[in-house]
Amino acid sequence: MSALLMSSLSWVAYQERLQKDDLVLLLPCGALEQHGPHLPLGTDALLSGAIAQAVAERINGLVAPTLSYGYKSQPKSGGGQHFPGTTSLDGQSLSQMTRDVVREFARHGIKNLVVVDGHYENQWFLTEGIDLALRELGIANPLRIMRLEYWDFCTEATLNHVFPDGFPGFALEHAAVIETSLMLHFYPDLVALDQLPTDPPANFPPYDVYPTRIEWIPPSGVLSSAQGATATKGLLMAEQITASIAAAIQHEFG
């Protein structure tokens, strides 16, 4: 079990793991961001970490410590920056932190790296950090990298199960049924089901304005209802997403 976490290995044990060419290092990336009154600020980091660990169990995987701060919360995907607790990085900071750790993993001799993103807004800054690192490492370096947002692995069959009345779309799935169900599965003690908000879903125009129009955001910070969330749905999604990510890694790196 301890063999799953890079931070719990000695450098000697880590070096031993590196001898196997099929070793895959997983780097979870999250955020410290409001997730309504019922979920913790660390939800994106906790879920990317839990999914990375579940994937690592299915392959020869090792999980690096989670990047726990993310890029700025956007009103239409994370509620925006005006909530207490939401603690974000400038894009350049996240890109450079990503570049730095990727370069270090390459120096160790890691050949297969999977960046498991759990915070929508991180996507292009993680991509930038990966690109900067690879440019610096040069094309001769054997490191191969996969970047993914875990929810993209949810199949239509799973979504039909989780949303019997129709899927509202990933855009409004902030602190809603998917994240709440996954949290009920992985971290039930951190979910306050009695605090589930009853706000109607957010209804955003097809543009953004700056500074943020905070009246666009439901006061709870939840962008669509989490009322249908259950631990059973969380288990179903966790199993399917984890199996699909493991299969994609075997396909690319196997």
Ligand code: ZN
């Ligand atoms: Zn989230």
Ligand code: MN
């Ligand atoms: Mn987020």
